[in-house]
Amino acid sequence: MTVVNLQYYAQLREQAGTSSEQFTTGASSLRDLYEELRVARGFSLAADALKVAVNAQFSAWDRPLRDGDTIVFIPPVAGG
Amino acid sequence: MSRFELSGAAVDTTGQRDRLRHPASGGYCAFEGWVRNSNEGREVDGLSYEAYAELAIAEGERIVAEAIERYGVTDARCVHRTCDLKIGDMAVWVGASAPHRDEAFRACRYIIDEIKHRLPIWKKEHYVTGESDWVACTHVYREHEHEDHHAHHQHAQTQPFVPDYSRQTRLRDVGEAGQAKLAASRVLVIGAGGLGCPVISYLAGAGIGTLGIVDGDRLDASNLHRQTMYNASDIGQYKAELASRRVAALNPTVNVRIWKELLTAANAVEVFGQFDLVVECTDDMRSRYLSSDAAVVSGTPLILASIYQYEGQLQFVAAQPGTPCMRCLWPQEPAPEAVGSCTLSGVLGPVPGVLGAMQATEALKYLLGLPQPNAGALSLVNLIDLSIQHLPIDAANGCVAHGGCVAVARRALARAVDEEAIDLAFDRLDDAVAAGFRLVDVRNAEEWASDPMPVVAALQVPSAQVMERAGEFADGRYLLVCASGRRSGHAARLLRDESMQNVYSLAGGLNALRVAG
Structure with a gap:
């Protein structure tokens, strides 16, 4: 199992009900982790609609997870 | 005569x-x-x-x-x-x-x-x-719509106004040379709403030579909690005109040019070419993509911001080779249902104020030649915990794989020119029916109940179901209708991509009808 720090923005924050949380996962990649969270947190957006960053750098979805990673999921927003 | x-x-x-x-x-x-x-x-x-x-x-x-x-x-x-x-x-x-x-x-x-x-x-x-x-x-001073002012106020202004920029020229990095740069600058602000109000106000106050203001909307009462340039008595008037009057009142030495409708794929590149910098302040994803494409093709730097409830995103597009554009990060326009809006998701008034003030600061830094260390990043501004996170955007992972930003933008603009024939404007829905269109209400079920259309629609298909129910749009011409024209426009484009050339969208949606009526 891997323990990661998650940060949520915009719609994801709203749906998760929190800006951040520590999460223990059996997922091996960012994509698998997000699919797990879609079920666990009820996220409506598909991974392809989002950007993901790990440790303050944008990342590809196939990146493997490491203990202690800080992972940020970012949806596009349009308000103005 | x-x-x-x-x-x-x-x-x-x-x-x-x-x-x-x-x-x-x-x-x-x-x-x-x-x-x-x-x-x-x-x-x-x-x-x-x-x-x-x-x-x-x-x-x-x-x-x-x-x-x-x-x-x-x-x-x-x-x-x-x-x-x-x-x-x-x-x-x-x-x-x-x-x-x-x-x-x-x-x-x-x-x-x-x-x-x-x-x-x-x-x-x-x-x-x-x-x-x-x-x-x-x-005489230099002129402000239209004097009804809100007392007569004695007018007499105080008979002398030409001489601006005093001493509080900013005192900054070592500004000085008289910096002020001269600002006075020679031309900045286009697209959107005079929550983000645009601080941008326009601060740039006008700073003594920008020419401000262009683009906004097709009229002021609504629901705008006033965040759009701080306007008065309750302004409701119903074009924001571009209200904003230009505000600039004339604030700093009469600024030249103002206004556009009372959004730029189009056909004219955006040419308009951008007339400015040194563009600040994108709309709440409209299509406008953002159009701005990114026009910035890249015309080589005009662009400052993007958008907000959601208590947070915002900021990106500076330098529009120079090797620097990322908006499509490097978000290659395709997302569905309107995915991005939220102030109308549907809500927003705290000062949130666009903060992001707009940041855009204005970036604009002045760029025009003055000051350092912009996070210019190539997506900045995430969270006003719940007051954090700002900068995520550098690697241009090498962006449009490069598709021929580079300029080629991608040119293709997108060419496609958008074709698509503009999709959005049709009508003063009344009866006119659309008379012109032979079958109306399709693509809003959701709650909206059908709470806000019925003035003319009964032939079909009710929520925008998210339009693709799976595409078979229902078989014979005749269909006009998709939503509240603002965004969901209907997106749905119509998806159907056009499936070679359904008989589908159109009501430009501006039901909101535009209400204003016209």
Whole structure:
């Protein structure tokens, strides 16, 4: 199992009900982790609609997870 | 027939008035300017007007036409005297007739203000002492819509306004040289709403030479909690016009150009080319993509921001080779349902204020040549925990794989030009039905219940289900309708991608109908 720090923005924050949380996962990649969270947190957006960053750098979805990673999921927003 | 005249003889006010009579006019309003016996403390016993006639007539015609268009009056006319006049003589006559008095008063006021400001007419005052002096009829200060101000306020402004930029020129990095750069700068602000209000205000205050303002919307009461340039009495007026008046009141030395409709794929590159920097402040994803594409193709830097509830995103697009554009990060326009909006998701008023102030700061830094260490990043601003996170965007992972930003942007603009034929404007839904369209309400079930369409739709298909129910749009032409035109526009584009050329979207949605009605 891997323990990661998650940060949520915009719609994801709203749906998760929190800006951040520590999460223990059996997922091996960012994509698998997000699919797990879609079920666990009820996220409506598909991974392809989002950007993901790990440790303050944008990342590809196939990146493997490491203990202690800080992972940020970012949806596009349009308000103005 | 000409509506503006220069006249060497006395004005025939009765004849002028009769030419404004029209069955649709419920009233008429006139302004007469007379020669008075003193000016700035000197006694005057007469004056002479000299005009650059050709230019004055052309400009006068333009001013009257602007007033008719701007206030929707039935007709308007103006006569300006030339030659020698005595105390009490009429120097200028303005008249406007309209269905309602308010427009007539406003049009009159607009014409006389613009005439005094713009017409190449000079007056020579003859003083009782026997001396005489040429006095320019133009003055820098002009603000339309004076109804909100007290008369004494106007008198305080008879001297030309001289801006004082000392609080910013005192900064070592600004100085007089920096101020000169700002004065020579041309900045286009797209969207005069929650983000645009601080951007426009701060850039006008800073003494930007030319501000372009693009906004197709009229002010709504629901805007006022976050759009701080406007008053409750402004509701229903075009924001671009309100914003230009605000700039004129704040810093009359700034030139303002306004667009009362969003730019199109056909004109955006050309318009961007007329500015040094563009600040994108709309709440419209299509406008953002259009701005990114036009910035890249025209080589004009762009500052993007958008907000969601308590947070925002900021990106500076340098529009230079090797730097990322918006498509490097978000290659395709997301579905409107995915991105949220102030209308559907809500927003705390100061959130766009903070992001807009950041855009204004970035704009000034860029124009002054100050460092922008996070210029190539997506900045995530969270106003719940007051954090800002900068995520560098690697241009090498972006549009490069698809031929580079410029090639990607050119293709997107070409496609958008084709798509613009999708968005159709109607004043009333009845007109669309009369034109043979079948109406499709693509809003969700709650909206159908809470806010029924003024004309019963032939079909009700929520925008998210449009693709799976595409088979229902078989015969005839369909006009998709939502609240703002965004969801219907996106759905219509998806259907067009499936070769359904018989599908259109109501531009501006039901909101636009309400304003027009």
